[in-house]
Amino acid sequence: xxxxxxxxxxxxxxxxxxxxxxxxxxxxxxxxxxxxxxxxxxxxxxxxxxxxxxxxxxxxxxxxxxxxxxxxxxxxxxxxxxxxxxxxxxxxxxxxxxxxxxxxxxxxxxxxxxxxxxxxxxxxxxxxxxxxxxxxxxxxxxxxxxxxxxxxxxxxxxxxxxxxxxxxxxxxxxxxxxxxxxxxxxxxxxxxxxxxxxxxxxxxxxxxxxxxxxxxxxxxxxxxxxxxxxxxxxxxxxxxxxxxxxxxxxxxxxxxxxxxxxxxxxxxxxxxxxxxxxxxxxxxxxxxxx
Numbered sequence: 565x566x567x568x569x570x571x572x573x574x575x576x577x578x579x580x581x582x583x584x585x586x587x588x589x590x591x592x593x594x595x596x597x598x599x600x601x602x603x604x605x606x607x608x609x610x611x612x613x614x615x616x617x618x619x620x621x622x623x624x625x626x627x628x629x630x631x632x633x634x635x636x637x638x639x640x641x642x643x644x645x646x647x648x649x650x651x652x653x654x655x656x657x658x659x660x661x662x663x664x665x666x667x668x669x670x671x672x673x674x675x676x677x678x679x680x681x682x683x684x685x686x687x688x689x690x691x692x693x694x695x696x697x698x699x700x701x702x703x704x705x706x707x708x709x710x711x712x713x714x715x716x717x718x719x720x721x722x723x724x725x726x727x728x729x730x731x732x733x734x735x736x737x738x739x740x741x742x743x744x745x746x747x748x749x750x751x752x753x754x755x756x757x758x759x760x761x762x763x764x765x766x767x768x769x770x771x772x773x774x775x776x777x778x779x780x781x782x783x784x785x786x787x788x789x790x791x792x793x794x795x796x797x798x799x800x801x802x803x804x805x806x807x808x809x810x811x812x813x814x815x816x817x818x819x820x821x822x823x824x825x826x827x828x829x830x831x832x833x834x835x836x837x838x839x840x841x842x843x844x845x846x847x848x849x850x851x852x853x854x
Contacts, residue, residue: 652842710832
């Protein structure tokens with residue numbers, strides 16, 4: 565049994581006239597009649613009652629018509645959705661993200677408006693976890709500090725964030741509107757994330773402080789950058805954080821500019837270059853636009 569035979573059957577069942585059905589299908593009557601006979605032979609039932617005056621559906625034909633119409637509807641929908649999947653406009657996209665909520669929210673807002681039929685799965689992950697997930701194709705997109713230099717993974721820098729010093733509001737330098745000279749913090753205890761979960765941030769901060777003339781005394785390590793802020797608020801130390809963390813600003817901490825510091829933390833979008841999913845292509849197209 566062929567799909568075209570089902571389409572022929574639907575046309576005859578709706579017209580109840582082989583001549584009209586053939587014209588509707590853009591073919592002649594004899595081959596149409598032959599295909600209906602082949603369909604009946606395959607099913608082992610009569611679908612039509614034919615007389616010299618009219619054509620009617622048998623009881624079996626009436627039942628078969630209702631079911632075939634359902635099948636045709638499912639098939640049409642499957643074809644339509646298959647084309648959407650091929651264009652990256654339908655499916656599931658898995659996105660890993662770190663502390664850059666600014667980029668994440670901006671991208672998601674536009675992406676969801678344009679592609680409402682794509683289901684978005686989000687997972688907050690460290691840089692190390694995102695790279696591992698990208699490598700194994702556990703996620704399709706990573707939003708993380710970059711650029712990433714890793715086999716099979718490509719990345720594109722999308723934002724540059726300057727660094728701020730984060731202090732408790734009761735710190736004597738918290739109101740330094742002119743900015744802070746980092747050497748003035750040489751006696752402070754610092755809060756950071758460990759290098760093993762994100763080397764880009766860690767190495768940048770160490771480099772910034774060493775260029776200022778000292779190596780930091782690290783009192784506390786936490787595994788998420790955004791959790792550094794409540795630790796600073798609790799007077800457990802000070803921190804140097806990229807401006808993206810201003811998203812988590814609170815009243816009991818101060819974000820103060822750093823004097824003579826041109827370093828930035830670059831936020832990037834990364835993907836596995838062996839993953840040919842059209843979802844990735846459309847996501848990156850939006851990223852390029854904004």
